[in-house]
Amino acid sequence: MGASATSGYTWDREIRGGAGALPAPGGTRAYNRRMRAHQLLAGTDTNPRFLSLAEREKIRDLRALGASMREIASQLGRPHSTISREIARNSDSAGRYMPYGAQRMAAQRRARPKRAKLIGDSxxxxxxxxxxxxxxxxxxxxxxxxxxxxxxxxxxxxxxxxxxxxxxxxxxxxxxxxxxxLRTGRTRRKPQGQQRRPRSLGQNMIMISDRPAEIEDRSVPGHWEGDLIMGAGNRSAIATLVERQSRYVMLCHLSGDHTAETVAAAVTAQISRLPQHLRGSLTWDQGSEMAQHHRITIEAELPVYFCDPASPWQRGSNENTNGLLRQYFPKGTDLAVHGPEDLEHVAHLLNGRPRKTLQWATPAEKMRDIILTS
Structure with missing residues (x-):
């Protein structure tokens, strides 16, 4: 290194964090920069989620003993992917893993500030x-x-x-x-309101516990979840339908009101446009708008299942979709201003978005495949 033995001993104490290694703060800028470099090398300034120099030394020692990636990860209390990624990224050009060299490479990658990727035209x-x-x-x-x-x-x-x-x-x-x-415009979670008391929608209600298993595991297409999204003062609403397997969305225009009769007529009209093999079932909550559910069952040939009270996760796909729809239909606005063409346009946009749960395919593509293979 071209330095004296005293300097070498000093560096060794500082890097390893030995007693008396770091003088009191307030030194010169050059000294502070040097200490910063030493801290990066030693890993003493990093968040615990980053590997430290001591951990990198142990990785080298365990590899020399022939330990596997999973054995090393187990001894360090880290995921095995962290160990394999560390060795792949921080080995030298000859493929050797040296802890101090690995620490230097990791420290150099952490250098800040870095130019943001999305600043400037590109x-x-x-x-x-x-x-x-x-x-x-x-x-x-x-x-x-x-x-x-x-x-x-x-x-x-x-x-x-x-x-x-x-x-x-x-x-x-x-x-x-x-x-x-931004879809929600919120920076923190919104507190949940009080739970609604369950309503009685007649003796013909079929509860979700009686729903066939093929609906639960999404193995068969044609099963839908439904709900209303409400406008300002609950004076206007839009009925939403989501197919469980493809996450395909259909929106029902409710003209004038959202009484049980209006909702039943709108849902029946929308479902009746589907081929018979895509009319498997409809799952809804126990809202009063479903008081005419028997009409949907008879006229659209679509059995209706009801969720348990205060259990929105039983219609998870529909709840998630309603959250996405609030980007187009914000809460506290009048939903009656949106006509059928507007709803069709929003549904088209939503069905054209790639979804992680579909391995980044779009609901429209999944629905197309369902129709072509049926």
Whole structure:
């Protein structure tokens, strides 16, 4: 290293965090920069989720003893993927894993500040902005980039980078798109209101506990979940229908009111447009708008099952979809201003979004495949 033995001993004590290694704060800037470098090398300034120098030394020792990745991970209390990724990223050009060299490479990658990926004009920023304008989520954008640009590594961005560009002033890049890109507009969870008391909708109610198992595991298409999204003062509403297997969405226009008669007529008309093999069942909550459920069962040939009181997770696909629809139909607004054409347009947009639960296919593609293979 071209340094004296005394300097070597001093560096060793500082890197290993020995007693008396770090003088009291308040030294010169050059000293503080040097201490910062020593801390990065030693891993003493890092969050516990990062590997420390001591852990990297143990990885090297256990590898020399022939331990497997899972055995090393077990001894360190880390996921085995962390160990395999650490060795792959921080081995030298000869394929040897050296703890101090690995620590240096990791410290160099952590250098800040770094230029944000989405600052400045670039094809990546343009593509991300265009998809945000279509109300795609950061996860949908990140996953689709891989399939759209398989041979362009510069067209890659993780969801967190998009979120930071939207939220954090320091990361910047997408400030103008914030208002249209955020779905809920909330920064924290909204407290849940009081639970509604269960209603009696007649003796013909069939509860979800009596629903066939093939509906529960989504193995057979044609089973739907339904609900209402309410407008300002509960004076207007839109009926939403979601197919459980494909997550395909249909919206029912309710003109004038959302009484049981109006809802039954609108749902029956929408369901009747479907081929017979896609009319398997409908699952709804125990809202009073379903008082005429027997009409849907008879006229649309669609059995209706009812969830238990205060159990929205029993219609999870529909609850999630209703949350997405609030981007287009915000709470506290009059939903009566939206006509059938508006609802058709929103349903088309939602069915064209890639979904993680569908391995990034779109509901429209899944529904097309269901119809073609039936």
């Amino acid at each position: 094809p990546l920023r343009l593509w991300v902005t265009r998809k945000l304008s279509l109300q795609w989520s950061p996860a949908q954008i990140s996953a689709t980039l891989v399939t759209e640009f398989p041979d362009a590594p510069e067209m890659r961005v993780c969801p967190e980078t998009i979120y930071q560009a939207l939220y954090l002033q320091a990361r910047g890049g997408l400030k103008k798109e914030v208002q249209t890109a």
